[in-house]
Amino acid sequence: MALTLEQVRHVATLARLSLTPEEEQRFTTQLSAVLDAVDQLQALDVEAVAPTCHATLTSSRLREDVTRPSLPPEKSLANAPAKSDTSFAVPKIIE
């Protein structure tokens, strides 16, 4: 299944990736090859098989509703490129 250049650009935009024209071409070829590989599975008859939504067959482990200590804010913010008091500071988001 051949992807179009536009589809590759769309996916790149959604993923916030900026690609060079050369990369756009390369990824169009590579991603198409991935889809071709997946396409082979379409030949199988899976009518009676429930879709696999998880690789493990276990059921959810649950936790009790009890609080545990959080990180001190200075630790939570330790990797932040910018901060203001105990808030993360980011370039202004215009709505």
Added chain:
Amino acid sequence: MPVSDFQPVIGLEVHAQLLTQSKIFCGCSTAFGAEPNRNTCPVCLGMPGVLPVLNQRVAEFAVRTGLALECTIRPTSVWSRKNYFYPDLPKGYQITQFDQPICEHGRLVIDTPLGEKVIRILRIHMEEDAGKSVHDAGGGQSLVDLNRAGVPLLEIVSQPDLRDADEAVEYLKAMRDVLVYLGVNDGNLEEGSFRCDANVSVMPKGSTTFGQRCELKNLNSFRFLKQAIEYEIARQVDVIESGGKVVQETRLWDVSKGVTRSMRSKEEAHDYRYFPEPDLPPLHVSAEAIDAAAQALPELPRAKLQRFTSQYGLPAYDARILTAERPLADYFEACAGHYKDYKKLSNWFLGELMRLLKEEGTPLSALRFTPAQLGALLGAVDQGTVSANAGKDVLGEMFRTGKAPADIIAEKGLAQVSDTGAIEAVVDDILAKNAGEIEKYRAGKKQVFGFFVGQVMRAMKGKGNPALVNELLKKKLGD
């Protein structure tokens, strides 16, 4: 065509924060109002390598809510990732449920001017909340607080069954009542722990094809919901009337201008690329757990209201106020066990008791007197031991001190005088002092009677039994 030739079609999406102690996938506190980022940890900060673990109370609350709204509970529900970029979404995706939500196909009954109406619930799913962004921080910056990131939410989606703004408001109120009764949500629109988006479209009357819809946001009060929907209906009709087409978009209710305005950003609309969440296995809910939750459901607001009208013979108005909050309804029923004139009891609740609670800012749980004591007070009023007016003072004293009504009546000397001899002496005295008024009365000016009653009651400091005072006065005046 005028607006009246169009049929609005409305569906609501409710987001309700669940009343848990800890977040949905980690042990951070959900407490509101903490210093920014005080309640964060590697899980809700979206650090690499961490794994979410589901808070079991979230699943319990979801099942409870689903059952109360008559949904089908899915034995196996699946978590999905909803992918988008925003600074208050640390992982770059929200863990939510998509194609296999925990509850589906429910209903909520509301009242309309034309009678009861069933609003179908499409689905209910669990998800994590995002953080909070502050945009007016200055310096070309927005500030991000992730305390709310990972707070558990239920999203409850209705079918487009609502037909005007009033029905939407009724639905939202009924939904809030149910969630608060269930103890899963605090119903607070202002603080945003109970939020609502509205999907609104219009179509020509008689059409069966819905028009293009717009999603309205920022509706944090019942009044704004009504205003925003009414504005939006008129706007869409205008667009169509002037030959245009309604564009599907998200619109924000602007409180100060009273208009909805487009929020359209450069963001490519609704391309969230959902896929199953690899870090969380599906959630299994056993038939036994569902049965147990169904057994434990409390009586819901609507059923309680109907029972209050039938069992206690109360008018709908009284029943509605008494059942608006579960603690008040429970307290009324406790008192009804001690006093059988339910309408009179309701009058005291709606009048004096609610006035005192409001004035003193006391929660019902902090009341100092028992239902038996309230029953005793009303009994004393009925028997004439104390007048209705003095009874109000006694209730106020019970409210403040928790003392028994009989003790207060004795201590304050509030007991009503029903001794005929004592009243007669006062009546004679008043009549002797007001010969002129007696003349007027006998000459036909019957309203002077009220003057005599007032004088006698004043002389007796309000403690005379009104029926006896009236009777004796009439006798003495020769009626």
